[in-house]
Amino acid sequence: MSIYTRKEMAMLYDASKCTGCKGCQVACKQWNVLYSDLGMNAFPFSGSYQNPQDLNGSNRLVMTFKEKKSDNQLRPVEWAFGRRSCFHCTNAxxxxxxxxxxxxxxxxxxxxxxxxxxxxxxxxxxxxxxxxxxxxxxxxxxxxCTMCWDRLENGMLPACVKTCQPGALHFGPRDEMIKLGKERVEFLKSRGYDKAELYGENECGGLHILQVCKFGAEAQGLVKGAQPxxxxxxxxxxxxxxxxxxxxxxxxxxxxxxxxxxxxxxxxxxxxxxxxxxxxxxxxxxxxxxxxxxxxxxxxxxxxxx
Ligand code: SF4
Ligand code: SF4
Ligand code: SF4
Structure with missing residues (x-):
């Protein structure tokens, strides 16, 4: 039995470090052999960089792209990147x-x-x-999403976590991930991101995919206080x-x-x-x-x- 399957673990997604490259989305498809059977140009450009628009079975993970108006004249639009996949709820x-x-x-x-x-x-x-x-x-x-169970059993990190270059994805004991997430929220607040928060500590009894939301959970399309x-x-x-x-x-x-x-x-x-x-x-x-x-x-x- 691997260390990753012995005690309570969680993934932490830090939207403030994410570049929206979708490497994680691709790694998920690659590791889990989820081919794209939807044909070339099956999704005409919709005005959003989010693609596909939603989970569809052949995509267990979709990076979400919400645009946010900013007061910064030099950068009038900011991305509120998000991650849409199973949250591995405690009360599922x-x-x-x-x-x-x-x-x-x-x-x-x-x-x-x-x-x-x-x-x-x-x-x-x-x-x-x-x-x-x-x-x-x-x-x-x-x-x-299975949290890449086959990888965890063999002592490997989930494929999406392993591939993330800017370090927006972490995986480890849940209490440590909560601590890390809260520290990051404090840092973001100190930099003026007043709405920054950690999502998933209590929703549905506690989620095993936690998110640091730079602009707040709602900006990422997350439902606060979600329950079964x-x-x-x-x-x-x-x-x-x-x-x-x-x-x-x-x-x-x-x-x-x-x-x-x-x-x-x-x-x-x-x-x-x-x-x-x-x-x-x-x-x-x-x-x-x-x-x-x-x-x-x-x-x-x-x-x-x-
Ligand atoms: S989480 Fe990492 S791999 Fe995924 S889109 Fe963001 S930066 Fe890219
Ligand atoms: S109820 Fe929770 S664990 Fe079950 S599929 Fe939905 S997000 Fe995943
Ligand atoms: S942990 Fe889930 S989302 Fe990440 S690569 Fe594995 S199956 Fe895909």
Missing amino acids: GCVTVCPTGCLKYEENGVVSVSPEKCIGCRYCEMACPFDVPRYYGDEPKIDK SPLATLSKLAQPGAGLAAAATVAGLAVSFVAALGYRRRKMTIEEAKEHWTPAQRKRGEEYLREAKKEAAEQERRENAE
């Missing part, structure tokens, strides 16, 4: 609602993905307050026991699919979600639920007998 809506354990917490705080366990229900897409997971591939599965979507909480409350997890998840989701916070693209009901399922996914999902209910009933019977 995606993990709460995933009925198969495809998304799960690792000891070091990373939220890992086991694609072979994905049944394509897409509940995680709806439960994530940051609109991160994407259903992707020829045989679609859920895809998101209400449907994830509902699903958790509905769980009477571990064996009932899957059934309770589905029951909770059926009651309400209103996701209130963060980057939600749109509201979706369980019936709408099911429209995206192929017959094979529906069959697997239903089989899984039957098994889960059987297991839960058996567990209840055992508990009553004790």
